[in-house]
Amino acid sequence: MPRPRQPRLTRQLIVETATALIDAEGLPAFSTRRLAAALGVQGPSLYNHFATKDEILDAVADGVTGTVDTSGFVSRDWVAASRDWAWSYRRALTAHPNIVPYLAQGPGRRPAALAMADAVYGGLVRAGWPPARATHIGAALRYFVAGSALGSFARGFVEDPELYAAHYPHLRQAHRLAEHQQSVDEGAFALGLDALLHGLVAEYDRTVGPLGTVESGQPSG
Amino acid sequence: MPRPRQPRLTRQLIVETATALIDAEGLPAFSTRRLAAALGVQGPSLYNHFATKDEILDAVADGVTGTVDTSGFVSRDWVAASRDWAWSYRRALTAHPNIVPYLAQGPGRRPAALAMADAVYGGLVRAGWPPARATHIGAALRYFVAGSALGSFARGFVEDPELYAAHYPHLRQAHRLAEHQQSVDEGAFALGLDALLHGLVAEYDRTVGPLGTVESGQPSG
DNA sequence: ACCATTAAACTAGCGGTGTAAGTTTTGATG
DNA sequence: CATCAAAACTTACACCGCTAGTTTAATGGT
Numbered sequence: 001m002p003r004p005r006q007p008r009l010t011r012q013l014i015v016e017t018a019t020a021l022i023d024a025e026g027l028p029a030f031s032t033r034r035l036a037a038a039l040g041v042q043g044p045s046l047y048n049h050f051a052t053k054d055e056i057l058d059a060v061a062d063g064v065t066g067t068v069d070t071s072g073f074v075s076r077d078w079v080a081a082s083r084d085w086a087w088s089y090r091r092a093l094t095a096h097p098n099i100v101p102y103l104a105q106g107p108g109r110r111p112a113a114l115a116m117a118d119a120v121y122g123g124l125v126r127a128g129w130p131p132a133r134a135t136h137i138g139a140a141l142r143y144f145v146a147g148s149a150l151g152s153f154a155r156g157f158v159e160d161p162e163l164y165a166a167h168y169p170h171l172r173q174a175h176r177l178a179e180h181q182q183s184v185d186e187g188a189f190a191l192g193l194d195a196l197l198h199g200l201v202a203e204y205d206r207t208v209g210p211l212g213t214v215e216s217g218q219p220s221g
Numbered sequence: 222m223p224r225p226r227q228p229r230l231t232r233q234l235i236v237e238t239a240t241a242l243i244d245a246e247g248l249p250a251f252s253t254r255r256l257a258a259a260l261g262v263q264g265p266s267l268y269n270h271f272a273t274k275d276e277i278l279d280a281v282a283d284g285v286t287g288t289v290d291t292s293g294f295v296s297r298d299w300v301a302a303s304r305d306w307a308w309s310y311r312r313a314l315t316a317h318p319n320i321v322p323y324l325a326q327g328p329g330r331r332p333a334a335l336a337m338a339d340a341v342y343g344g345l346v347r348a349g350w351p352p353a354r355a356t357h358i359g360a361a362l363r364y365f366v367a368g369s370a371l372g373s374f375a376r377g378f379v380e381d382p383e384l385y386a387a388h389y390p391h392l393r394q395a396h397r398l399a400e401h402q403q404s405v406d407e408g409a410f411a412l413g414l415d416a417l418l419h420g421l422v423a424e425y426d427r428t429v430g431p432l433g434t435v436e437s438g439q440p441s442g
Numbered sequence: 443a444c445c446a447t448t449a450a451a452c453t454a455g456c457g458g459t460g461t462a463a464g465t466t467t468t469g470a471t472g
Numbered sequence: 473c474a475t476c477a478a479a480a481c482t483t484a485c486a487c488c489g490c491t492a493g494t495t496t497a498a499t500g501g502t
Contacts, residue, residue, distance in 0.1 A: 003468045003479045031459060041480075044461070048479050053460065101322050104372045109379055114389050122391035133412070135398075135405060140365075140413025147368025148361075151325045158330055168335050170343035177356075184356060191354070191424070192361030198423055199416025224450045224497045252488060262451075265490075269450050274489065 008041060011049050015059045022060060022098045032056075058110055061103040066112040067092045073123025079197055081123055082137075086145050086193055089116075093149035094185075104146040128208045137200060144196060148189045152181065229262060232270050236280045243281060243319045253277075279331055282324040287333040288313045294344025300418055302344055303358075307366050307414050310337075314370035315406075325367040349429045358421060365417060369410045373402065 017038050022030050032053055033043040050056045069088040072081030093100050107113035117138065124134035157164075157177050164171040177184055238259050243251050253274055254264040271277045290309040293302030314321050328334035338359065345355035378385075378398050385392040398405055 003466075003481090005468070007479060009479080032461085033459075042482080043459095044463095044482085045480055047461070101326070104368070105322070106372055107378065109381075109384060111388075114385065114392065118389035118391045125391065131394075132408070136409040136412045139405070139409035140369075140416070142372065143368030143409070143413060144361075144365050145368070146372050147325070147364030147366070150371065151327055151363065151367050157328065160330075163330060164335070167332075168339035170339045170346065171335065173352075184360065187353070188357040188360035188364070191357045192364060192417060195361070195420025195424060196413065196417050198420035199418070202419055203412070203416060224452090224495075226497070228450065230450080253490085254488075263453080264488095265453090265492095266451055268490070 009039060009045060009049055011059070014039065014046060014049055014056065015063055018056055019060050019063060019096065019099075023096055026098045027101060057099070057102050058108065061099055062110040062112040064092055064096050064099055064103060065110065065116060067095075068112075068116055070116055070119035070123070073119050073126075078124055078127035078129070079201060082120075082141060082200075083193065083197060085120060086141055089142075089145045090149060090189060093145065094152075097149060097152065100146070100149045104150050129204070130208075133207075140196070144189075144192060148185065148192075152185050230260060230266060230270055232280070235260065235267060235270055235277065236284055239277055240281050240284060240317065240320075244317055247319045248322060278320070278323050279329065282320055283331040283333040285313055285317050285320055285324060286331065286337060288316075289333075289337055291337055291340035291344070294340050294347075299345055299348035299350070300422060303341075303362060303421075304414065304418060306341060307362055310363075310366045311370060311410060314366065315373075318370060318373065321367070321370045325371050350425070351429075354428075361417070365410075365413060369406065369413070373406050 014035070018030070018035050021035055021038055032046055035056070036043045036046055046056070050059070068085070070081075070085050072084040075081075076084070093103070103113075107117055120138045120141075121134050124137055125131055129137065235256070239251070239256055242256055242259055246255075253267055256277070257264045257267055267277070271280070289306070291302075291306050293305040296302075297305070314324070324334075328338055341359045341362075342355050345358055346352055350358065
């Protein structure tokens with residue numbers, strides 16, 4: 001079966017299928033041959049469209065990052081913008097948790113990741129933060145969001161009561177975490193993000209100049 | 222070469238060599254055959270001591286976690302204990318950054334990781350936090366530390382001025398991040414951790430009861 | 443002292459991986 | 473109509489995690 005009348009593969013189709021496959025079966029199970037099979041094609045055919053497997057993963061990761069909303073940084077104050085962005089970022093990652101270990105290692109050369117970093121950094125500087133401080137804040141928020149999506153605290157515990165009860169006195173309820181996974185993770189995220197922003201506002205007032213107050217809670221957008 | 226007079230492998234030797242190999246060459250380059258070669262042995266011999274490759278990685282990860290100091294939770298107030306623990310945790314992870322993507326996915330059944338979770342949770346509950354809140358706080362701090370070690374913000378940028386200057390107006394200095402990697406990452410971590418703890422103290426005063434104040438800075442221990 | 447069992451290395455090999463190389467046919471271009 | 477690039481293909485290499493079976497040394501029981 002040589003060149004078909006109509007190409008069977010496009011970059012977009014490959015990325016969509018790869019995303020679905022990673023969502024469904026996880027990163028370790030994702031191979032070029034399995035992706036090709038899902039596309040009705042032989043393995044090496046992918047290399048007509050992407051140079052390496054990592055290039056495919058980059059495209060998947062950037063697709064996820066591309067759904068993050070940073071628009072608050074041009075329309076709202078830096079605190080509200082940061083909170084909206086962090087929640088949007090978290091939603092994007094938790095919608096595709098299996099790609100997070102790959103994505104979380106840094107923006108690399110991925111356009112959407114770089115555009116996001118650019119928007120956040122630019123917004124913070126515009127709000128009056130010194131450039132070095134803006135870098136730190138963007139990084140700290142990213143640490144928190146990426147960490148929360150990567151190491152879903154609840155998911156990390158095995159469902160085996162016996163394991164914990166015996167040796168770890170305070171974790172006797174830990175196996176129950178799996179039941180309330182989403183609420184534990186979201187609660188921890190909400191608490192941590194509010195605390196982080198609260199502390200940053202105090203720092204802002206001390207070093208840049210007083211501004212309004214922060215109310216906590218879920219984002220508006 | 223059959224069974225030798227003196228065993229050439231022990232679990233400890235395997236774990237030490239694996240740790241060194243991962244530190245030196247990264248997770249993707251780490252294979253059972255390469256590890257065996259470094260030990261002067263054939264690949265399958267490892268399976269006399271570990272059931273799977275993941276079991277070896279678990280041992281490596283738990284060795285790293287085992288160096289984290291949680292003793293503050295029995296001797297100091299919860300804020301100082303949390304700060305000391307977070308810094309110790311971060312130091313342990315940044316000393317072996319290549320294992321972090323594996324380690325950050327959760328404690329699983331690793332004894333040192335479970336003992337750490339137990340100590341933190343227990344300390345926070347003893348300090349007066351309601352159990353559900355203690356879970357959230359432990360998780361939030363872990364998100365932040367793991368995220369900071371995983372996605373070393375600075376390391377994530379490629380060293381290629383051209384790449385950024387053209388399309389991302391605010392990132393014109395981003396390639397310089399690689400130069401100041403350590404100081405950027407540590408600065409972001411210090412700022413974020415202090416902000417987080419500051420916000421948590423406010424929350425504690427509001428919901429549990431007033432306590433002393435927090436001064437910021439590096440840990441004492 | 444002998445035997446049986448277990449331990450710890452080995453070799454061989456299976457099915458899978460990423461990807462390089464070369465082939466074949468189609469569609470587009472001069 | 474000749475040529476060339478595109479997009480699929482087949483084949484193949486070196487490596488991967490791991491299983492199975494083999495060999496010999498050390499250990500424990502009678």
